[in-house]
Amino acid sequence: MPERTLAIIKPDAVAAGVVGEIIAQIQQAGFRIRAMKLVRLSAEQAGAFYAVHRERPFYAELVRFMSSGPVVPMVLEKDNAVADFRALIGATDPAEAAEGTIRKRFGRSKGENAIHGSDSPENARVEIAFFFAESELVG
Ligand code: UDP
Ligand code: MG
Numbered sequence: 747m748p749e750r751t752l753a754i755i756k757p758d759a760v761a762a763g764v765v766g767e768i769i770a771q772i773q774q775a776g777f778r779i780r781a782m783k784l785v786r787l788s789a790e791q792a793g794a795f796y797a798v799h800r801e802r803p804f805y806a807e808l809v810r811f812m813s814s815g816p817v818v819p820m821v822l823e824k825d826n827a828v829a830d831f832r833a834l835i836g837a838t839d840p841a842e843a844a845e846g847t848i849r850k851r852f853g854r855s856k857g858e859n860a861i862h863g864s865d866s867p868e869n870a871r872v873e874i875a876f877f878f879a880e881s882e883l884v885g
Pocket of ligand 2: 865
């Protein structure tokens with residue numbers, strides 16, 4: 747049974763018009779898109795999604811940024827999806843991300859880093875359920 751992960755193309759990348767390029771890179775890397783949508787998060791929703799970072803100094807700015815414009819959440823499926831997707835997106839800070847990774851190509855800063863990827867299969871399940879009903883996994 748292939749693994750699932752949650753990706754979110756963040757507001758900076760949507761605004762920059764690079765959604766298509768990012769999706770192309772994800773599909774070329776062998777991920778199957780099971781579900782995808784364009785949504786605008788409220789500050790409350792963005793805060794809930796990143797609740798684990800509530801006490802961090804960057805939390806308020808993260809919530810402001812993630813609710814600043816539309817995002818593209820998607821459910822991706824592949825063997826070893828969580829770890830392989832983290833490798834595809836690269837380090838949190840685009841300046842430290844490996845050449846060719848999505849964050850290296852499209853990220854602007856440690857905060858505005860183009861894309862999110864779940865960090866464990868357990869968190870992937872929780873994050874997928876945040877955005878999608880099981881019936882929306884149509885791909
Ligand atoms: N972030 C930030 N400043 C930091 C660390 C993180 O603005 O010093 C933002 C950034 O958008 C990051 C998100 O908070 O993607 C979640 O942080 P995390 O440490 O979970 O990084 P990720 O798992 O996204 O690589
Ligand atoms: Mg994280």
